[in-house]
Amino acid sequence: MTRAAFFDVDHTLTTSVGLFRxxxxxxxxxxxxxxxxxxxxxxxxxxxxxxxxxxxxxRAYFSLYAGADRALIDRLAQDWFTAELTAGGHFNEPVLAALHDHRAAGDVIVLVSGSFPALLEPLADQVGAHHILCSEPETDPVTDTYTGRLVHRPHQPMIGRAKADAVRLLAAAHRIDLGTSTAYGDHVSDAPMLETTGRAVRVGCDPTLRELGARSGWGYLPGAPDPHPLPAPAVRLTPERLVP
Incomplete structure (x- = not known):
């Protein structure tokens, strides 16, 4: 059996809510x-x-992408992530250090987030994550544009109990021993995921997580500091240039 480390992303591994940035x-x-x-x-x-x-x-957030070109969003998401790295302050350093320790120990690294692949894939590449469990916007197979809906399958959106269910499913598929694995989260909605693993680490000061952690013997890491100012886009696209 394999051991894994499951990381919530926004305000846990990173200092901001990537969806809104x-x-x-x-x-x-x-x-x-x-x-x-x-x-x-x-x-x-x-x-x-x-x-x-x-x-x-x-779900309401992803409705904003209705009609958006998937390839363009992918390109801009990579540009945005590169700009965040250049600006600095994108990571919650204590949690990033914990992730590096898990990787050095041979643990499988899994990002578990309500965000979506365009934003999470560059992050996964940067930190060396093996799997991403996330919300998945639906795309039109003919136009390759977002429909504004999420795909119609279980664990969508990847929030709350859906995270715990997806973690269990991934563990079963990849022979991951949840009893020796670790989960990290910062918000009460992460509690079901934190309860799936033998070790849990609450990040920051969510009062409900603090109470649950005290009863369950969870570990603790500091919350994310304020993010640096949002970098401006390197390129501004005019309507006629809104093509990948």
Whole structure:
């Protein structure tokens, strides 16, 4: 049996919420005025404030990509990730150090996130992750554009209990011993995933995780510091250049 380490991404391994950092970057790169991003961000904050579950806000987020060219998003996501690395401060260093320790010990590294492949694949390459479990936007097979929906399969979106279920499925498929594995997360929605492994590490100061961790003997790592300012896009695309 193999041992693994499962990492939530936003505010656990990285210092920011990549979905919104990239949304701002994409809007700027494609010439949308700043108020469009502000309006979108305020909409999601209002949804959270009124108690709408993370699963539903995640679905609403991906509706913003309806009609977007998948190859263009992939290209801009790589540009964005490179810009974040250049600016510095993208990683929560204590958690990144833990990831490196797991890799050195021969553990399988798995990123588990509500984000999507375009944003997570460059990150996985950078840190040497072996698997990505994430939300998966649906694409139109004819136009290769996003439909604004998630694929119709289990564990979508990759939030809350879906993370735990996907971790168990991956473990069964790859002969991973969850009893000797470790999971890392920063938010109460990560609790089901943290409870699937023999060792769990809460990251930051979520009060519910603090209480659960105290009862369960979970480890602790500091929360992510504030991210550096968002880098501006290197290239701004005019409408006639919105092709990959």
């Amino acid at each position: 990239f949304l701002s970057y994409w809007y700027a790169a494609t010439g949308r005025p700043p108020h469009e991003y502000v309006r979108a961000r305020q909409r999601f904050k209002a949804m959270t404030a009124t108690g709408i579950r993370r699963e539903e806000t995640n």
